Amino acid sequence: MVSIIWRDRLIGNLTLDQLRVLVTVSDAGSFSAAGRSLGRVQSAISQAVKTLEETQGIDLFDRTSQKPTLTAVGRVLVDQARAVLASADRFEAIAAGTRMGLEPALTLAIDPLVPTAPLIDSLRALRDTFSDLPVSFSTEGVGGAERRLRDHSASLAFCLLLPSVPDDLMAYPLMDLNLMPVAAADHPLVRLGRKLHRADLEAHVQLVLSDAHGNDGPSYGVIGSRIWRFVDLGRRLDFLLAGFGWCKMPPFVIEPYLKGGRLVKLDISDEGISPTGTLPVYAVHVRNRPLGRAGSWLLEDLRKRLIK
Structure with a gap:
């Protein structure tokens, strides 16, 4: 036969x-x-x-x-x-x-600040469960994951949505992300040896993650006009370690450099100047484009692993 x-x-x-x-x-x-x-x-x-x-x-x-x-x-x-x-x-x-209701392909996009480690186990389980499903995964500049949802080049994104969740998107909270203000150990801000004020920060270059398409958009946490813009987190880390400026970074990236003494946490006098509160990370899809069987499975598996 x-x-x-x-x-x-x-x-x-x-x-x-x-x-x-x-x-x-x-x-x-x-x-x-x-x-x-x-x-x-x-x-x-x-x-x-x-x-x-x-x-x-x-x-x-x-x-x-x-x-x-x-x-x-x-x-x-x-x-x-x-x-x-x-x-x-x-x-x-x-x-x-x-x-059988499975999407022909699953395309994922992730913002640079979102850690990939929590996704690894879920993506491995997805591969084992839907072994023939084509899956593509891309990292994007700030706002890039959201943009890929809207131009239909991604079906599911993992990203921050600031200042709020847009009406045309369905967002599912996954985890909270902390950002820490840091600079290289030999940076002038560190050598001041005291609490830092707005004028101190404005006098130095701030290393900022930016939109890969050059769209300015809203600026959150940007202080002053001395700004160097980066699309990817790794490149910004290189310049941070080299002492070219200060920025806020997720602890999962900078922890080894803090322990090794190459980076130092900045002590900022006013929380309102550079807030250090948690930011929600979402799994997101366009409201009128529901997830298929595999996308829904991945979202459910990831939420089970993260939300205890």
Whole structure:
């Protein structure tokens, strides 16, 4: 029955069945062993290989010895046949999943300040549960994850939404994020050795995460006009460690540098100048574009892991 299913499917002048026979002969070691594996007589296996050779105008097997062996081109094409068969299997799996309510693909976007560590276990479990689901994952500049939701290039985002959740989005709280004001140990702000006031901070460069598309948008926690803008968290960390400015960073990024003495927490006199309260991290999708089966599963699994 399996051989009949594959036999009717054509790729140009190839059939998937011919490719399956070729791979099975290579794996089994002989035409007769391939016939037993596929439940066919040896003559049918030989004819399938012969037809494939004739349509392609090449010899896949060297028949000068008692046991046919793959030619050089045959060895290369066996690998190609495996890839084609794997793609065909994946094609069918995605189609079957869609019939059962599974989205054809899941695209995820994450803002730079959001830690990826909590996502790892859930993404691994998602992969194990929906092994044939294509999943893409991208990190974005500030506001980028939200923008990707609206232009339909992401179906689920993990991000901060400031100052509030927009009406067109559905947001599910996942965790709270703390940001800590820090500077390099040899930075002038650290050398002051006292509580810092607005004028102290305004006199020095602030390293700010920005929108990758150059959109200014609202500025939260930005003090003064001496600003260097960065799209990714890692690059900003490099310049922070090099002493070019100060900024607020999530503890999960800077903890090793605080312990090692390369970074120092800044003591700011007025909480209103640079608030250090927690910020909510959300899982978000567009309200009129509900999550599919896999997206809903991922969201539920992640919330179970994070919300105790």
